[in-house]
Amino acid sequence: MAFTAVLQSEWTKIRTVASTSWTLALVFLVTVGFAALFSATFDPNRLDAAQRATFDPTATSLSSMELGQLAMIVFGVLVVSTEYSTGMIRTSLAAVPRREHFLLGKMAVATALALAVGLLTSFASFFLTQALLGDLGIGIGEENVLRAVTGAGLYLALLALFCMGVAAMLRSSVAAISVLVPFFLIVSNLLVGFEATRTVGQYLPSNAGGRIMQVVPHAFDSPETPYGPWGGFGIMVLWTLAAVLGGYAVLRKRDA
């Protein structure tokens, strides 16, 4: 079976359901919208000396990713879980019985789309907010800025892929979303917030992967990390790989 045929089929699947457009539109609107809001209402006089010293204009553009990523989680989950909730999975696997082709094709198409939307979101967010910040703004050519903005797009794509893997393991929209959203929104932040659990929390996918978006290491009092931007991203890649392999194992082993 030609793998390109599977890619084409998965592309048709993804572009012909409503959930794709609304989740991805939300990623863009929430991220860019809140970034614009933060920067338009930003008052540098309220910063203390330490915050002023570590002020990171790029972070102002990208911190709204924290909210925008929730829609990306939903996108990643739904791409996989609606196959199960609708019963389509049995029709899909009868057409593409090789599980690795089916899963890889679906993940490749959805991750590529998430990457495109992720990059569009991070660059739009960056340029809009830097314009709004005026004198405090920074150019894309400054040190590490291009890496951070591109990294934000990569982060969103990788996050979507991670969620596809988890959804393939759990095979249910409700189960996957109710595990992933609290995990990324609350657990990850909570573990990093406390001194005692920080070392563990830093290795969670969003905290490690998020490091790539930082230009100034300790901006807004963020704690020190034992890894660099790409090191952190590598940790998230490992998490994602584990989720994808887990999803593949479940798909192979369980009855459709």
Place this chain on the structure above:
Amino acid sequence: MIELEGLTKRFGTTTAVDHLSFRIRPGVVTGFLGPNGAGKSTTMRMMLDLDNPTSGTVRVYGKHYRDLSEPLKHVGALLDAKAMHGGRSAYNNLLCLAQSNRIPRQRVDEVLDLVGLTAVAKKKSKGFSLGMSQRLGIASALLGDPEILMFDEPVNGLDPEGILWIRNLMKGLAAEGRTIFVSSHLMSEMALTADHLVVIGQGKLLADLPMADFIQQNSRSYVRLRSPQQERLKDLLHEAGINVVSVPATGTLEIDGVSAEQLGELAARHQIVLHELSPQRASLEEAFMRMTADSVEYHAHAPGMAADNPARPADVPAWGAAHTATRKAGE
């Protein structure tokens, strides 16, 4: 062709499919019959490699289903009419399937036309009635113009018009020389469409025989006689060398192999009054129920009956392809 060998599926301690071995013959309609819960759907899912067998194998053209390249061009299946993404249009549901097996786009229009869904092709399939979903499922089965078609209970829940449509469609597909494997829990439905029968009960193979043989073995025809002068009539028949079975429960006589005309004339010649003279035919449904009575998962119990005393005929013969049916009249 499709061959099952020792196919077994266990869910925990329950054995849903138990060492099932049979072949699906090419170019005919094979009816796959069994009561609800007999393991028909599980077997069909394993044939498409959707469920993993506990042991045993299924081979399609000598290969595992998983190793077929572009399987929709060999096997088309309708297992569950609702196994489509409801948020996608009928056309797009078929298009993504077609693309995965490199089936040309115009074939999607063709099959939509074939099942009569062209007018609603752009509508989301979640608004479809069961009949329309069934047609969409059949369209997906026909997409690759496959040689083998599998349908799981295709008439379930359909209105008479839908049932007739599916029945004629299957006949038409069979006439084109395709291999059709269709499951049902209704013998009467199978008698109309199938050339060959595979019967299972509790996951075990009960029979694998041509439909004609099944009918011949099970639809014994006889003549029922009722007369106020029954003893005289019996003697008369004995003298004529005709074998008679008395059925005390109904007070009737049953005669094999002699026509109603001959019996009527014989009675008239001896001036015996007849209250009934009727040709009878045992129904296939009865024969099927007797065949599977032992293996029905959930028996309906008559009120007041003990739970371990299922309501079924007292004498259940052992069945098999070589079995010659004997009707135990009078028991």
